[in-house]
Amino acid sequence: MLIKALWKSVVIAGVVAALLLSYNNKIFSQGSEEPVAKEENIPTKEPLIIKYLHLDTNSADKAFEQADQVNIKLQKQDKAIPHGGGSIKEIKIRGFHNGETIFFKLTWDDAMKNERVIKHEQFRDAVAMMFPLDLVTISPETPFSPRMGDRGRPVNLWHWKADWEKELHLAGRFEHVDAVYTNMFDDFQDNPISVPVQNDLYSSTQFISGGRAAGTLLAKPDRGRSVEDLNAIGFGTLTSQVHQDVKGKGNWVDGKWNVVIYRPLITPDKNDVQFVPGMRTFFNVAVWNGAQGDTNGQKSITIRWHPLTIERVKYQQQ
Numbered sequence: 001m002l003i004k005a006l007w008k009s010v011v012i013a014g015v016v017a018a019l020l021l022s023y024n025n026k027i028f029s030q031g032s033e034e035p036v037a038k039e040e041n042i043p044t045k046e047p048l049i050i051k052y053l054h055l056d057t058n059s060a061d062k063a064f065e066q067a068d069q070v071n072i073k074l075q076k077q078d079k080a081i082p083h084g085g086g087s088i089k090e091i092k093i094r095g096f097h098n099g100e101t102i103f104f105k106l107t108w109d110d111a112m113k114n115e116r117v118i119k120h121e122q123f124r125d126a127v128a129m130m131f132p133l134d135l136v137t138i139s140p141e142t143p144f145s146p147r148m149g150d151r152g153r154p155v156n157l158w159h160w161k162a163d164w165e166k167e168l169h170l171a172g173r174f175e176h177v178d179a180v181y182t183n184m185f186d187d188f189q190d191n192p193i194s195v196p197v198q199n200d201l202y203s204s205t206q207f208i209s210g211g212r213a214a215g216t217l218l219a220k221p222d223r224g225r226s227v228e229d230l231n232a233i234g235f236g237t238l239t240s241q242v243h244q245d246v247k248g249k250g251n252w253v254d255g256k257w258n259v260v261i262y263r264p265l266i267t268p269d270k271n272d273v274q275f276v277p278g279m280r281t282f283f284n285v286a287v288w289n290g291a292q293g294d295t296n297g298q299k300s301i302t303i304r305w306h307p308l309t310i311e312r313v314k315y316q317q318q
C-alpha cells in the first residue's frame with residue numbers, strides 16, 4: 001500500500017516537475033542541477049559499530065559511554081531545489097543494542113534551541129537518520145543515492161523533531177497558536193450563532209481541523225513520540241508511515257543537542273529496516289538548524305553512505 005502511494009507520488013511529482021521545469025526549453029531532472037558525483041556511490045570506510053551490551057533500556061545513558069563514536073562532517077544540501085543548510089558542521093554518532101532494541105545517540109553543536117514552529121518565521125531543530133530498507137550493495141556499478149534513496153531502492157527514515165519533543169512534555173501534549181499570540185481571538189468568540197451550536201462546532205474535529213480529522217501525525221495531539229517513521233524512493237517522495245515504530249528523546253544543554261533515537265531491532269512492519277545482529281548495512285544523517293531557517297531540503301547533510309555494523313549478541317561469539 002505504502003509502495004503504491006510512493007509510486008503515485010512519483011508520477012504526480014514527475015508530471016508537476018516536468019510542467020514547472022520545462023521553462024525556456026530547458027528540462028531539469030528531478031530538481032537536480034548537477035549530475036551525481038561518482039563519490040556519492042562510494043560509502044565511507046569507517047563503520048559505526050553498534051556494540052552488543054547486555055543492559056536494560058534504563059541504563060542507556062551509561063551504555064553510550066562504552067559505545068564507539070563516529071564523527072561525521074556535514075555540508076549544505078546542494079542538489080534538490082531549494083538548496084541550503086550547511087550551518088551545522090559536524091555530528092557525532094554512537095550506538096549500541098541489547099539484543100532487543102537498537103539505540104543511537106546523535107550529538108551536535110547548535111547555539112540556539114529552536115523547538116517552536118507556530119509563527120511563519122519559526123523553524124525547528126531536527127535530525128534524521130536514513131537506512132536502505134533492504135540489504136544492498138552500494139558502489140558506482142550498483143548506485144544508491146545517499147540523499148533520499150532511489151526509484152526501486154527505498155529508504156527508511158527516522159526524523160526527530162525538537163517541537164514534537166517539547167510537546168511530549170506539555171499539558172495536552174500539543175502547543176496551541178495562542179501560546180505565541182496571547183491576545184488572539186477567533187471568529188467563534190463574537191459569533192452570532194447560539195452558544196450550544198458554537199460549542200458543538202468548536203469541539204467538532206471535522207469542522208475545525210481537517211488534518212486532525214484525517215489523523216495526520218503533524219496535527220494529532222498526544223502523538224506520543226518525537227520521531228517520525230518515514231519512507232522515500234527519491235526526492236519529493238517522503239511519506240509518513242501508517243505504522244510508527246521509532247521513539248526518541250532530545251536534550252539541549254549549553255549549545256549542544258543530545259538526541260537518542262531507539263527502536264526494536266525487528267518490527268512487524270515491512271516498510272521498516274530490520275536489524276539482525278551480525279549484519280552490515282549503511283546509514284546516512286541530516287541536521288536542520290531552526291535558527292537558520294532550515295526546513296525540508298534546506299539542511300546539513302553528508303553525500304556518502306556510512307557503513308553500519310550490528311555486533312552479534314554475546315552467546316553467538318566464540
Ligand code: CA
Nearest residue numbers: 229243245269
Ligand atoms: Ca514503521
